[in-house]
Amino acid sequence: MRFYEYESKALFAKHGLPLGTRQVVNSAAEARAAAEAIGGPTVIKGQVLSGGRMKAGAVKFADTPDEAAAEFEAVLPVIVNGESARSILIEEKSPIAHEYFVSVTWDGRRKLPVVLFSDMGGIDIEEVAETHPEHLSRTHFSTILPLSERVAKEAIGAVGVTGSDLNKLVPIVYKLIQLFLEYDLTLAEINPLAKLDDGRFIVLDGHLDMEAEARGDHKALLAELGIGDDETRQARPPTEFEIAGARVNAVDHRGVAGNVVEFDGNLGLIIGAGGGSLTLFDAVRKQGGKPANYCEIGGNPSMSKVKNLTKLILSKPGVDKIAVMMNVVSNTRVDIVARGVIKGCIEAGKDPAEVIAIFRIPGAWEDEGFKILAKHGVEYCDRSVSMYEAAGRACAKMGSN
Amino acid sequence: MPGMFIDVEVDAKVAADAELTKKLVEVCTVSIFAAKDDGTLDIVEDNLDECVLCDLCIQAAPKGTVRVKKLYE
Amino acid sequence: MSILITAQTTFIVQGITGREAVNLTRENLDYGAKIIGGVTPGRAGRDVYGVPVYDCVRDIVKAHGQPEGAIVSVPPRFTKDAVFEAIENGIKTIVIVTENIPRGQVAQMVELANLRGARIIGPNCLGIISPDEAKMGGVGGPAANTRQAYTKGPIGVMSRSGGMTTEIASTLTAAGLGQSTCVSIGGDAIIGTSYAELMPFFEADDETKAIAIYSEPGGRMEAELAEWVKENNSRLPIVAFMAGRFMDEMKGMRFGHAGTIVEGKEDTTAEKIERMEAAGIAVAERIEEIPGLIRSALSSKGIEV
Ligand code: SF4
16 A cells, blocks of 8 residues: 655654655645745655656746745646646755665565665666666565664665765664564655755655555554545555445455456456456456456355445446356355345346356355356356356357457 | 245244244354344344355254245255 | 375364364365364364364474474464464474465564474465365365365466466366365465475475466566576476466556565566566466366376376
8 A cells, every 4th residue: 555755754754764844735825835934946746656757747846935836736737647646745955966765675585575775866776776786785684583773784885885874874774674664564665865965864755555454553653644444545546436346345244245446348247266356357358358347256255245246337337248257166155156146136127147148156056056047047157168268258248259 | 125045934833932043043154043022033034045055043943843945946 | 195285294273263264174174184183262172073172282282292284264463473383383384374464474474484494385375285185274165175176196286376276176187187286375475485485395296297387467476486497407397377467557456366466577477477488387378278288298208197
């Protein structure tokens, strides 16, 4: 779960990392007042979650309060990767002598956290890694042995930084590491970390990502930052359809029928489980099908959960049919899912035989499930029909291959 | 709404018995049985289609007094 | 033979009185597993399908001797403690079923396991099955369903998806290819044992003649496998199935497991497929192609299965 820049900086400030004077503003008047208070050149930055905002024109500079007000108006409407700014951050602009990069993240291969440090900050770090590998250090550290500042010192020293710069950087990097661990972050990054003309170091821009699974453990912090439970903070904000899908899944604790993602096709998908959904979504697209949604069912969901998910998907404008497909199931029950989708169709005022393009869920209790499907005239198949073939049958019924 | 796939029938004798009612409420994991204020049995129609066909209710009552019917057969 | 678990392997179930754990205890016992005890703090003295319940692992070791393995099926908040307890009580193979554990905690478990010479499978996995011998975890479900999908034979299976482990086994079985051992390795960003870390076990197992894997976007595990294959001149042909190809176009969105998020170029399926193919790993477009690809890879080595 990604944090906006202003939220990241609030957390940095709370932990004593050095920052410039700054303020979140929501009108040109506020921007002018903030610039006056800062008293000098300022940076005006649109608050978006996606990268590339500089290129998109969501970062501007101003020398005077009037200019700041004007740039506020210029930055506010800028769309970055389909995302409009949540608010605008205005911050003092100081003369920079040098820019560094520091990031703490997980290395899934080594299964350890790693500090990445570079004395070539401000630019794309993947480019530095490719063209100047000696300017990027990777320092792994233990999650069970005592943590100390030497990890920061080694990370910084490894790219050749020494002298008083090294000593000033160590506490900054060390604090970032502590923050990373304390809040279950998956990424804690400062880029650029600037050395100013007067020798001070400050955080110019930062990026924090919290592990979704850990949100429950950090409720106080999230409340402090004003982040609501329903903010998913994916690459784009959830649509109403997706929010409704999350509600369906939250109704009871039996199994999963959710993780709904909206697409704009005509074939509704009730698919599962995790890996099966990925496999089936590919199979539908490969055979010319146009999915109306992605979702995951699994873990033996209740009949009513499946029913409500079915109704939700059928209520989506443009959905002509649904395909109900999973990998061979051993925990989820075929008959319960069959009951749920059929009942969902009927309650949505549709004929299951007409609207269910295919039902392919083999496995636990399949005999009972198939009886129910046969009774309602729904086309179904067992494991002798592959996931790919089943998806193909659904696509064929849509007239799309 | 009554069940579309499942119906559960309980003999009147059993339904009137507070002890057996308590047992039925206990064994059913999908809350198809409930006790009325007077301790007699209530069948929660909304939950009928959640029945997992575990037969625990059938085993909990005297033979033949509780019947779980599959309406799709 | 098989890897990690045989009919003789003794193990325990931590969190044995939980709903999921009760089910998998029953299913594993029905499949022939030797479960010598279970743990739920405060529930000592009970039993679950005849398996005695204790307050802590130490008490099982005292009463029944050293178990080789443990299934951990406790809520996410208690998982780290349960795994530490298993490791510190000498257990060497730990299957973590629980999902939604923050990766920082998983990293701690893995570090301690490495320190003590223990091996973690998972988290967020369905465990291990050596068909016709035993299983450890929910893989395959009830014994009857398990026997329908899994049969004994020469193919090792590794999968980041629990459900797809069974889909692949079922497809192999239908094609007359049984399995030596199938491991649901887990769907999280950090897991105890990756494909490459399991390869030496399969390599050393005479029964295993080829490997099938299920993979997904996200992470570097496929690249690690490709490197391992190149460096170790493996005798085992590998066929991979790659799901989630559509995610390449959807950077930053999370679908499926916690581990499947495309952040950089290396996380994409296109990049993974390229690396695996360069290492001689055949990549199937559909699950049903796996048996044919395995047979042709083996017959080019003069092995018929
Ligand atoms: S069979 Fe099981 S689920 Fe169905 S009513 Fe009886 S106790 Fe409830």
